Amino acid sequence: MEKIVSPKNDRIKNWSKLKTKKYRDKMNLYILENWHLIKEAINYDQAVETLLFTENQYKLHHNEIQNIESYEVIIISEEIALKLGSTKTPQGAFAIVKLPHTNSIIDNxxxxxxxxxxxxxxxxxxxxxxxxxxxxxxxxxxxxxxxxxxxxxxxxxxxxxxxxxxxxxxxxxxxxxxxxxxxxxxxxxxxxxxxxxxxxxxxxxxxxxxxxxxxxxxxxxxxxxxxxxxxxxxxxxxxxxxxxxxxxxxxxxxxxxx
Amino acid sequence: MEKIVSPKNDRIKNWSKLKTKKYRDKMNLYILENWHLIKEAINYDQAVETLLFTENQYKLHHNEIQNIESYEVIIISEEIALKLGSTKTPQGAFAIVKLPHTNSIIDNxxxxxxxxxxxxxxxxxxxxxxxxxxxxxxxxxxxxxxxxxxxxxxxxxxxxxxxxxxxxxxxxxxxxxxxxxxxxxxxxxxxxxxxxxxxxxxxxxxxxxxxxxxxxxxxxxxxxxxxxxxxxxxxxxxxxxxxxxxxxxxxxxxxxxx
Missing domain, CATH: 3.40.1280.10 (SPOUT methyltransferase, trefoil knot domain)
Known part of the structure; x- marks a missing residue:
């Protein structure tokens, strides 16, 4: 399993840009935070590409994920969690998810x-x-x-x-x-x-x-x-x-x- | 009318501490922000002690205050507004208000x-x-x-x-x-x-x-x-x-x- 500790890592830098709409649209991705929401996204078949956990969050939750091998899972440092998170005390669990396909044709x-x-x-x-x-x-x-x-x-x-x-x-x-x-x-x-x-x-x-x-x-x-x-x-x-x-x-x- | 420009002024420093409950209780005061709320406080006879306005806010609103001479009114700099405000772009109008007397005896x-x-x-x-x-x-x-x-x-x-x-x-x-x-x-x-x-x-x-x-x-x-x-x-x-x-x-x- 991959492990990233530096907030200067290129992938981390790119993911942290997903906080802006401009970059989400450009990458066709968004970042989801907190285990409760990530679990809902998985249960409701959202296109989760990558799961990022601090050591602690991985220990707590990896057993709850069915077919965990179908996702890219990365262990991150607390420092990275702070960089990716939107609050002062991020939980330490993130998912990178494809933006859902939006319907432009509305039928009756x-x-x-x-x-x-x-x-x-x-x-x-x-x-x-x-x-x-x-x-x-x-x-x-x-x-x-x-x-x-x-x-x-x-x-x-x-x-x-x-x-x-x-x-x-x-x-x-x-x-x-x-x-x-x-x-x-x-x-x-x-x-x-x-x-x-x-x-x-x-x-x-x-x-x-x-x-x-x-x-x-x-x-x-x-x-x-x-x-x-x-x-x-x-x-x-x-x-x-x-x-x-x-x-x-x-x-x-x-x-x-x- | 008094004018304060330095955020290091002692009274400004004290008022900015009113953001914490501890200091509000100690001083028996709180700080109210935004003209709309200040006007409500005045209309509903709250114990407003001091009104603080940036130049611009004073121009906009001083005519709306009846008996303005009964309040201490201070003109403040934008820098002070930032120090006293709770948002990134404070409006620039503040009131220092006595905490209301709280009833400890509740009757039927x-x-x-x-x-x-x-x-x-x-x-x-x-x-x-x-x-x-x-x-x-x-x-x-x-x-x-x-x-x-x-x-x-x-x-x-x-x-x-x-x-x-x-x-x-x-x-x-x-x-x-x-x-x-x-x-x-x-x-x-x-x-x-x-x-x-x-x-x-x-x-x-x-x-x-x-x-x-x-x-x-x-x-x-x-x-x-x-x-x-x-x-x-x-x-x-x-x-x-x-x-x-x-x-x-x-x-x-x-x-x-x-």
Whole structure:
């Protein structure tokens, strides 16, 4: 088994660049951190190419990997773990994984389900949490519109807790998606407070809808707002001006998927 | 108006120490960042002692402050803003505020309302988001049990978005609180999945309950679990193992406060 101790090793230097989207796209790879998530990636047949463990993490987990010989396994120093990790105290387990193939053709069968649409959502923690919640609420998947942060950002990966392996994640133009919903008479719910908005409690749960969450500061883009079936609001009774976007998405998804 | 340009100024050095709980307790002060939150603190009659602005922030906001002469106002350099701020790009507006007086005697009238109890919750973002949500759901307040992160942590302050000025925040022993609820026949809801737990949808909303959220990894402490009226669960239908604690709290509070 190979062992690398120097953070200046060329492969390590390249892998540490996977922290940027530019380099992930160029290499068609991403870096996954923490044993819990790596195990989920393996269980859900993701294209794991290389596993990197500190001595300690290897001892703890190598027995849990079936067909370990099918992966390249490298033992790394603590210093390298610090270089590859995204936190001050990395666990010491990493996987280098091929970016999943993204569907660019969406057929009516796919769209015919429960979908969360992210319109220019910025905070990686919010995005990851919404994907985790969409999984728990039994949504079919999440559609990333233009401007929404990259799913392979370390903080998004951490907040998703592996839910990206359970449900579909699609990058797609949200205007086209919503146009198709409208053609198929699938309800599209916006989440902006406007005079026409209706209390989310008045909408019955169903097996087929798209719910749009907008940017944390600016809400949804106008062209999408104009195309929604309904805009839903969550009645705020106290003095808070608004809800955190991930909390609002959770309340709406669990109500619509009841 | 005083102007301080050197980050080595003694008062600046002392205020920058307010980032630690130890020093906040020692000085009986905390530091509040960002104009939006400072304005809320002023509007809700918090004990603001000193206002610190960069030139630019002062120009933007000084007209919005009524009775500005009742505060000590200091113009600071960008360098000082970086030293006092908790982010890489601080806005440049700060307030030094006296810690609010915390109630150590809880009477039955106070407890007779809708309360969120935090049992050893760790993540500052989660805590702040739950307080913001409790405000929006019209809860009476939030009780911090032992072990829960400090409310005056910069990330908690940021995530609360000023909701701490709108609802009551109390530090109290949760076991005593729950004992009092039980004596007064006020329902106490736990949020741990155990065989006796009931679907949250089966519980009617009411004007009087305490809801306990536990630690992100380990859940609620056993002694509290044993004293709850009901433990509530949110049915998870997908493959996610659990929900983020702030999302779960949001779903439960908005259901119980309907």
């Amino acid at each position: 069968e796919i769209i015919n389900g429960k979908w969360l649409l992210l319109d220019n959502v910025q905070d990686p923690g919010n995005i990851g949490t919404m994907i985790r919640t969409a999984d728990a609420a039994d949504m079919n998947g999440v559609v990333f519109g233009d401007g929404t942060s990259d799913i392979f950002n370390s903080k998004v990966l951490r907040s998703m807790q592996g839910s990206n392996f359970h449900i579909k994640i699609i990058k797609y133009d949200l205007n086209s998606w919503v146009d198709t919903c409208n053609n198929l008479s699938i309800p599209v719910y916006g989440s902006e407070l406007n005079p026409q908005a209706v209390d989310y409690n008045s909408i019955k749960s169903s097996d087929c809808f798209s719910l749009i969450m907008g940017n944390e500061g600016n809400g949804m883009q106008k062209s999408l707002l104009a195309k929604t079936t309904n805009n839903l609001y969550i009645p705020i009774k106290g003095n808070a001006e608004s809800l955190n976007v991930a909390v609002a998405a959770g309340i709406l998804m669990f109500s619509l998927c009841k | 009238e106070i407890i007779n309302g809708k309360w969120l109890l935090l049992d050893n919750v760790q993540d500052p973002g989660n805590i702040g988001t739950m307080i913001r949500t409790a405000d929006a759901a019209d809860m009476n307040g939030v009780v911090f049990g032992d072990g829960t992160s400090d409310i005056f942590n910069s990330k908690v302050l940021r995530s609360m978005q000023g909701s701490n000025f709108h609802i009551k925040i109390i530090k109290y022993d949760l076991n005593s609180w729950v004992d009092t609820c039980n004596n007064l026949s006020i329902p106490v809801y736990g949020s741990e999945l155990n065989p006796q737990a009931v679907d949250y949808n089966s519980i009617k909303s009411s004007d009087c309950f305490s809801l306990i959220m536990g630690n992100e990894g380990n859940g609620m402490q056993k002694s509290l679990l044993a004293k709850t009226t009901n433990n509530l669960y949110i049915p998870i239908k997908g493959n996610a193992e659990s929900l983020n604690v702030a999302v779960a709290a949001g779903i439960l509070m908005f259901s119980l406060c309907k």
